[in-house]
Amino acid sequence: MTETLLANAKVPANELPGLLFPALLDTLIMVGIVMAIVVAVGVPLGALVHNLAPGGLFENPALHTTLSWIISIGRSLPFLILMASIMPFTRLITGTNIGIAAAVVPMSLAGIAFFTRIVENSLRSVPPAVVQVARASGGSRLQIIRTAQLSEAVPSIIGGLTINIAMIEYSAIAGTIGAGGIGYVAVTYGYQRFDQGVMLATIVILVVTVAAVQLIGDALVRLTTPHRRLRSGAVRPLRRHNSPVASLAPDAAAV
Numbered sequence: 310m311t312e313t314l315l316a317n318a319k320v321p322a323n324e325l326p327g328l329l330f331p332a333l334l335d336t337l338i339m340v341g342i343v344m345a346i347v348v349a350v351g352v353p354l355g356a357l358v359h360n361l362a363p364g365g366l367f368e369n370p371a372l373h374t375t376l377s378w379i380i381s382i383g384r385s386l387p388f389l390i391l392m393a394s395i396m397p398f399t400r401l402i403t404g405t406n407i408g409i410a411a412a413v414v415p416m417s418l419a420g421i422a423f424f425t426r427i428v429e430n431s432l433r434s435v436p437p438a439v440v441q442v443a444r445a446s447g448g449s450r451l452q453i454i455r456t457a458q459l460s461e462a463v464p465s466i467i468g469g470l471t472i473n474i475a476m477i478e479y480s481a482i483a484g485t486i487g488a489g490g491i492g493y494v495a496v497t498y499g500y501q502r503f504d505q506g507v508m509l510a511t512i513v514i515l516v517v518t519v520a521a522v523q524l525i526g527d528a529l530v531r532l533t534t535p536h537r538r539l540r541s542g543a544v545r546p547l548r549r550h551n552s553p554v555a556s557l558a559p560d561a562a563a564v
Contacts, residue, residue, distance in 0.1 A: 319504045328494060329510055333518070336490035339409050339416070339483070340476045346413070347420035348470065354421065355428025356454050366440075366450045383422030388479050391415050392486065412488035416479045427469030431462040464534045471526025477519055491515060 320328055358380070360366040361373035386394070392415040396406050403410040435458050443457035459466075484492025491511050499508030 319502065320498055320507055322506065325507070325510055328498070328507070329491070329514060332489065332491050332494045333514055335409065336477065336480050336492070336518075339412060339480050339488065339490055340474075342409075342413055343416045343420055343476050343480075344470075344474075346417045347424050347476070350417075350421050351424035352428055352459070352466070355425045356432060356459065358425065359429045359432040359458075360450075360454065364437075366453060380422050380425050383418060384426065386419075388415065388419050388482055389485070391419055392483065407487040409489055411486060412480065412483035416476055416483060419479060420476055424469065427472070428462075428466055431465035431469060432458050434465055435461045464530045467526060467533060468530050471523055471530075474519060474522045474526070477515065477522070481515065 354376075358373060358376050361369045361376065363370065365373075383391075392412075395415055395418070399411050399414040400406050402414055405411050439457050439461055440453060443453040448456070480488065480490050481492030481495065484490055484494070484496045487493060491514055495508060495511040498504050499511060
C-alpha cells in the first residue's frame with residue numbers, strides 16, 4: 310500500500326520543467342542576494358583585517374587578533390549548525406524562520422567569514438613594493454587600499470569569489486527550512502517521496518550551474534590578469550618617453 314502511494318506521488322516527467330525551473334530561479338535569486346552582501350561586506354572587512362596585521366597600513370595587533378578569531382569561528386561552524394543556532398537572530402532580523410529571507414541571513418554570515426579570509430590572503434600576495442611606491446607617492450590610506458592593494462589583487466579575489474559559489478550548496482541545505490529553490494525540491498520531492506527522477510534532475514541542475522559559474526569565473530580571472538590584458542590588447546602598455554637626461558647622454562658621451 311505504501312509503495313503504491315509513493316509511486317502515485319512521483320512527479321511525471323512532463324511536469325518536471327514546471328517544478329524545477331521556478332525552483333532554479335529562486336536559487337539564483339537567493340544566491341545573488343547573498344553574494345552581493347558577501348562582496349559588499351567581505352571586501353572592506355578583508356582589507357581591514359589585512360591592514361590591521363603587523364606591517365599593515367594601520368597596525369593594531371589586538372583588534373586584528375579579535376577579528377581573526379571571530380572570522381575563524383564563523384568559518385569553523387558547519388552551515389547546518391550555524392543556520393540552526395542563529396534562528397532567534399534570523400527571526401529578529403527577518404521576522405520569520407522559513408523562506409528565502411530566513412535563508413539569506415545564515416548564508417550571508419557564512420559567506421562573509423569565508424570570503425573575508427579569501428580577500429585577506431589575496432592582499433597578502435600583493436608585492437610589498439607596490440604598497441611602498443604608493444606610500445612614497447603620498448597616497449592616503451584609502452587610496453593605497455583601493456588603487457594599490459585591491460586593484461593588484463583583483464584576479465585572486467575573483468578566483469576566490471568563484472570558489473565562494475559554495476553558496477549554491479548552502480542554498481540546497483537551506484531547503485531543509487523551507488527556503489525554496491532546488492534544495493527544497495530535492496528534499497521535499499526527491500528525498501521524502503523517494504522520487505529518484507526529481508533527485509537526479511536536481512543533481513544535474515546543480516552540477517551544470519556550478520560548472521557554468523566556474524567557467525565564467527575563470528574567464529574573468531584571465532581577463533583581469535595583467536599579462537593577459539596586455540597580450541589581448543585590453544590594456545595598452547605605457548609609451549616610454551625620452552627624458553631630458555637620456556637625450557643629453559649622447560652629447561655627454563661625445564664631449
